[in-house]
Amino acid sequence: MDTGQGRPIHLPALVGAALVGASACALAPTLPPLGLLALGLVLAVLGSCFGALWLRPAALLLLALLFGATLLRLEAGAVLDARLHTAFDGATARFEGHVLGLPRYDAGGLVARFRVERVLVGPEGLAEKLEGQAIELRWFRDGAALSAGSRWQLTAGLRPPPPSPGPGQADTARRAAVEGWVALAQVRGAEPVLALGPASGPMAVLDRWREVRAVAIEAALGASDGRFVRALSIGDTRGLAEADWSLLRRFGLTHLIAISGFHVALVALLGVAAVRLVWWCWPRLALRWPRPLAAAWAGLAVALVYAGVAGFSLPTVRTVLMIAVVALARTALRSLPPLQPLALAVALVLLVDPLAVLTPGFWLSCGGVLLLIWGCGHAPLPLARGFLRAQWVASLGLLPILAVAFLAVPVLGPLANLLAIPWISLLVVPLAVLGLLLEPFAPALAVLVWAAAAAAMGLLEQGLWALPETLAPLWRTGRPGLPALALAVIGLVWLLLPRGVPARPAGLLLLLPLLWPPTPRPAAGELELLVFDLPQGDAVALRTARHTLLIDTGPPGRALVEALHAGGLRRLDRIVLTRGNAGRAGGLAAVQAAWPQAQLWSPPGANTTPLTLTGASWVGDDLRIEVLHPHADFPTGDAEATAVLRVSGAFGEVLLAGDGGPWIAARIAATGIDPGLLLAGPAVLQHWQARFPDALAVATRRPGPALSRRWPAPLAHPGQAGRLRLVVPVFAPPRIEAWRARPRRWWDGEPARAAML
Numbered sequence: 001m002d003t004g005q006g007r008p009i010h011l012p013a014l015v016g017a018a019l020v021g022a023s024a025c026a027l028a029p030t031l032p033p034l035g036l037l038a039l040g041l042v043l044a045v046l047g048s049c050f051g052a053l054w055l056r057p058a059a060l061l062l063l064a065l066l067f068g069a070t071l072l073r074l075e076a077g078a079v080l081d082a083r084l085h086t087a088f089d090g091a092t093a094r095f096e097g098h099v100l101g102l103p104r105y106d107a108g109g110l111v112a113r114f115r116v117e118r119v120l121v122g123p124e125g126l127a128e129k130l131e132g133q134a135i136e137l138r139w140f141r142d143g144a145a146l147s148a149g150s151r152w153q154l155t156a157g158l159r160p161p162p163p164s165p166g167p168g169q170a171d172t173a174r175r176a177a178v179e180g181w182v183a184l185a186q187v188r189g190a191e192p193v194l195a196l197g198p199a200s201g202p203m204a205v206l207d208r209w210r211e212v213r214a215v216a217i218e219a220a221l222g223a224s225d226g227r228f229v230r231a232l233s234i235g236d237t238r239g240l241a242e243a244d245w246s247l248l249r250r251f252g253l254t255h256l257i258a259i260s261g262f263h264v265a266l267v268a269l270l271g272v273a274a275v276r277l278v279w280w281c282w283p284r285l286a287l288r289w290p291r292p293l294a295a296a297w298a299g300l301a302v303a304l305v306y307a308g309v310a311g312f313s314l315p316t317v318r319t320v321l322m323i324a325v326v327a328l329a330r331t332a333l334r335s336l337p338p339l340q341p342l343a344l345a346v347a348l349v350l351l352v353d354p355l356a357v358l359t360p361g362f363w364l365s366c367g368g369v370l371l372l373i374w375g376c377g378h379a380p381l382p383l384a385r386g387f388l389r390a391q392w393v394a395s396l397g398l399l400p401i402l403a404v405a406f407l408a409v410p411v412l413g414p415l416a417n418l419l420a421i422p423w424i425s426l427l428v429v430p431l432a433v434l435g436l437l438l439e440p441f442a443p444a445l446a447v448l449v450w451a452a453a454a455a456a457m458g459l460l461e462q463g464l465w466a467l468p469e470t471l472a473p474l475w476r477t478g479r480p481g482l483p484a485l486a487l488a489v490i491g492l493v494w495l496l497l498p499r500g501v502p503a504r505p506a507g508l509l510l511l512l513p514l515l516w517p518p519t520p521r522p523a524a525g526e527l528e529l530l531v532f533d534l535p536q537g538d539a540v541a542l543r544t545a546r547h548t549l550l551i552d553t554g555p556p557g558r559a560l561v562e563a564l565h566a567g568g569l570r571r572l573d574r575i576v577l578t579r580g581n582a583g584r585a586g587g588l589a590a591v592q593a594a595w596p597q598a599q600l601w602s603p604p605g606a607n608t609t610p611l612t613l614t615g616a617s618w619v620g621d622d623l624r625i626e627v628l629h630p631h632a633d634f635p636t637g638d639a640e641a642t643a644v645l646r647v648s649g650a651f652g653e654v655l656l657a658g659d660g661g662p663w664i665a666a667r668i669a670a671t672g673i674d675p676g677l678l679l680a681g682p683a684v685l686q687h688w689q690a691r692f693p694d695a696l697a698v699a700t701r702r703p704g705p706a707l708s709r710r711w712p713a714p715l716a717h718p719g720q721a722g723r724l725r726l727v728v729p730v731f732a733p734p735r736i737e738a739w740r741a742r743p744r745r746w747w748d749g750e751p752a753r754a755a756m757l
Helices: 011-026 034-050 053-082 126-130 172-179 202-221 227-234 242-250 261-281 291-309 314-331 339-352 354-358 360-376 383-397 399-406 413-438 443-466 482-495 504-515 559-566 588-594 662-669 685-691 705-710
Strands: 092-106 109-121 134-139 150-159 184-187 194-198 408-410 474-476 527-531 540-543 548-551 574-576 599-602 617-620 623-629 644-649 652-656 677-680 696-699 724-728 735-738
Touching: 011 053, 011 339, 011 354, 034 053, 053 339, 053 354, 092 126, 092 202, 109 126, 109 150, 172 354, 202 227, 202 443, 227 413, 227 443, 242 408, 242 443, 261 291, 261 314, 261 360, 261 413, 291 314, 314 339, 314 360, 339 354, 339 360, 354 360, 360 383, 360 399, 383 399, 383 413, 383 482, 399 408, 399 482, 399 504, 408 413, 413 443, 482 504, 527 677, 559 588, 574 588, 623 662, 662 685, 677 685, 685 696
Parallel strands: 134 184, 548 574, 574 599, 652 677, 677 696
Antiparallel strands: 092 109, 092 150, 109 134, 150 184, 150 194, 408 474, 527 540, 527 724, 540 548, 617 623, 623 644, 644 652, 724 735
């Protein structure tokens, strides 16, 4: 595009400006007013058309930036308008609809994306809000089964997607915005669930086909041996366990599992190679259709089919768009510069799905292509050296994106990818796809081919498991700040400059703040407590100037571990279990796996082999932590056997009462302690608050509806406000900081009011 000065503004620059505008709008705490954006667009258009010649390039870039921001603002506004209103939170409705995609099993229940077709029974106004929209449906019942592409009539309770309860924890509101659904629904067991037959439409047919293929692969190979074949042939990752994902994350291989954009490009290249072979065997075909043109459109057709096999996931659609740009350029007999296809594909993605900028996959795929163009486009290299160079460039260049998106960097990722990329891409994927093609015509041969793919993947998996985690760790970076990210980008640009640029290795030094970010800690004598919002469980992290203690580990799973990592925790000194039940000790195995050096204290009868909690105490950092209950001869099976801890220092006393009931509250109060801060489970907190009326009371988890109605307004709990950070300074009263006290991002909705604390 010419600016009138003979200096054109290239398409990549305009698309880059639009991408910056969309990203800035996407990450803003609140959405900008549409009127302000419209005014900016008008001024930018006037400036680019009628402004001074030297201003026109800047006006064009500003126009592109505002256009990208406007696209995202319109999409985000539509998402918030479609979301289930808080007035319907907890409402029950009976409706008909059909299953989208492949249902999966998660946390003991079935989870499926569901398109609501018709609301039969529900509150006034719900039908207008819900009909035609997608929801995430959960069914917690033994034997629950919803098949892909099927229609159902059922009754479910509804609620809006909640925002993230804290750093490192599931951000359901963001996921709903990106994936395009408006509410969470849980099937009610009292009402019948009626099957209405198969749904109509091409996507429903495709989903049923994918599920049939998944069943066929599992029947042929078994659930364990066939899980990777299902992932690489039809994009079905439901068979992969958490241990599989943990292993893949440790070696940086998650991008190679399931059907990603990389696999679509690979299969497209196989289609191109097949056409070139056919045209080489029958040269007369070139008279009707030139070989480059036929190869380009064959690659696009194969890519489109393979993306459909994966259910048209966003990464595969992006790759198809890039291949389509190349095919159109070949049709127009034009040779595009390397950045042009990428810029056009990004522009199309922004037009079709502006919220793609909120997904790590968008930045990993587009950033990977850009890095390869930048770092490998200086001079042609032999195949082996070119592959090594590409791997080096991609592994280093994607470090900032990995640190921001996953708060971790695989140490052996570059080396593991050197082996895994050719192994999976050139051996496992072709075999898995070949079996898919053979299955309708030669099922027995398809089983043999799938078995070969499973065996090849099994060899790679065994090799990865053979390396202990100490040799292949996942380096936890915590949440990097903007200065660290800026320095890392500058360092990477310096590293990837052409050979001959002086002092290129010095760019590595600029990566250090990204990999070792500073973690603020309390001052000497101060105390910080983090009260986590966990489903059906409790956990409180207690931090001093140099030490960290964890009081309880929450429910089973890794939710608490990820939240602690996101907070920058590198060393955990002690784990204290106040009770041995699943809500307080369920996450112990995951926490001990992450911090094996942590000393464990637990009450008698907790089925652990730690130091006993009875009578234990610890002194350090000008603080004293001691166990007030249970005493040595207290019955271990008693319901009142939960531990009670006191933390004392120059600031006064803090009491952590767990689920201790009124009898324990009376006993502890009789000792004469006077805490300034009181933490306890919601079921017993009122008994403790009555005994210590001057203490600031905080519940360790969300109360039930009945308790919520009886609670006094100022009582704080993480269920409404998200993770609570309690700071207990030496010469000031305790203060509470709630994660949801202000909107972190626009998709969070309204902030938690102070009264809700």
